[in-house]
Each structure stands twice: as structure tokens, then as C-alpha cells.
Amino acid sequence: MDSAPVYFDVNAEADYNYRVEINNDDSTGVVQLSCSLSTGYTGDSITYTVTGNGLDHRHNFYVDLDTGNISGDLPAKITVMVAYKEIAQ
Helix, strand or coil: CCCEEEEEEEECCCCCEEEEEEEECCCCCCEEEECCCCCCCECCEEEEEEECCCCEEEEEEEEEECHHHCCCCCCCCEEEEEEECCCCC
């Protein structure tokens, strides 16, 4: 199975930083996340900070399955949270 890309857009005020957190609740280590198609896969989470530009900003991450660890059904949820690091005045 190939990695699957996931895309989302954020429209944040120009010059204000926001934090992106991508997590999954899979405790088996099967669901893996990465910001790159071919490297950096982690089973837990991805966190990074971006400066807004007032326009839609496309983000993406990749989901991969470690199929060698699958032993049955895989009820897993991936959550994306975006929050300003500072509030505009």
C-alpha cells in the first residue's frame, strides 16, 4: 500500500504565527505520519509553526501503514489542530 497524501488549507492573518499539530490515536504503531512522502515517518505526531500571510496556505502530510504490524481491525483517528501562537491586536 502506498502512502496517502492529506491536504488542508489555513487562512491566517498576515505576519502572525500559528502552530499546526497533527496526531493520531493508534497505539499499535501501524499508522505513521510524515511531512515528506519518503522520509521522516513517525507513529505519534507532527508539530510545526508557520507565519500567516492572509491568504489560503496549503499544507500537506502523508499517512502510511506499517502493514507488518497489522493484526486485525484498525480503528484509528487522525486529528489536525491549528491555533495562533499569539493573538492579533
